[in-house]
Amino acid sequence: MRQNLLIRTEHLNKTYGKGEGQVRALSDVSLEIYEGELLTILGSSGSGKSTLLNLLGGMDRPDSGSIFFEGRDLCVQNDKALTRYRREQVGFVFQSFNLIAELTARENVALTASDSKNPKMVEQLFALVGIGDKLNSYPPQLSGGEQQRVSIARALAKNPRVLLCDEPTGALDYESGKQILQQLEQLARVHGRTVVIVTHTQEIGRMSDRIIRMRSGKIIEERVVKEPVRAEVIEW
Numbered sequence: 001m002r003q004n005l006l007i008r009t010e011h012l013n014k015t016y017g018k019g020e021g022q023v024r025a026l027s028d029v030s031l032e033i034y035e036g037e038l039l040t041i042l043g044s045s046g047s048g049k050s051t052l053l054n055l056l057g058g059m060d061r062p063d064s065g066s067i068f069f070e071g072r073d074l075c076v077q078n079d080k081a082l083t084r085y086r087r088e089q090v091g092f093v094f095q096s097f098n099l100i101a102e103l104t105a106r107e108n109v110a111l112t113a114s115d116s117k118n119p120k121m122v123e124q125l126f127a128l129v130g131i132g133d134k135l136n137s138y139p140p141q142l143s144g145g146e147q148q149r150v151s152i153a154r155a156l157a158k159n160p161r162v163l164l165c166d167e168p169t170g171a172l173d174y175e176s177g178k179q180i181l182q183q184l185e186q187l188a189r190v191h192g193r194t195v196v197i198v199t200h201t202q203e204i205g206r207m208s209d210r211i212i213r214m215r216s217g218k219i220i221e222e223r224v225v226k227e228p229v230r231a232e233v234i235e236w
Helices: 049-056 079-089 105-113 122-128 144-156 174-189 202-207
Strands: 005-016 023-034 038-042 064-069 090-094 162-166 194-199 210-215 218-224
Touching: 005 049, 023 049, 023 064, 023 194, 023 218, 038 049, 038 174, 038 202, 049 162, 049 194, 079 090, 090 144, 105 122, 105 144, 122 144, 144 162, 144 174, 162 174, 174 194, 174 202
Parallel strands: 038 194, 038 210, 090 162, 162 194
Antiparallel strands: 005 023, 005 064, 210 218
């Protein structure tokens, strides 16, 4: 699968800490991400995959290298421009749901929708992720899977070009995890979103268009999945 090139990184390097405590999180990482593709980045803890996701989302800056979004180098943009990029182009889904317990599910999503130039109707988003009857529930009243669906709706509220998912099934039971994967699959296959999933669960790669495998801050394998399977048949 090859469509329009959306994101391209060149020779990314990132180090945290100083002296003996210094950690090389990324080392010379270059990759391409295409519009409408479902990409899985695999790696164990400490492989650099979450650091890469943070850089792609404009949440951090590399020590060196470039990140191009539709040809524009994010690494030379000021903080205001990066904030605009995060607000208008990128949706984030994390392992921890990061919902505000004192707000209803509707209010959690509306809070993000009001911060965007092109928000979608909250009710439509809840219907899209299959929890249209949970609009007025508070996060503590929802299951883990339902909370993650709210977080996906929140990420989609600003109508982003790319959805970045950091271990989106990590805090969920098996069945809820599969349901979340089906939601992400639908967003890519049916609605044409670019979906990037960072995970240590290798089986998730089977539903992807491409797999990137990382170790010790480096990409050690890039593979096109010739026949992606449906998320519903994945087992781990």
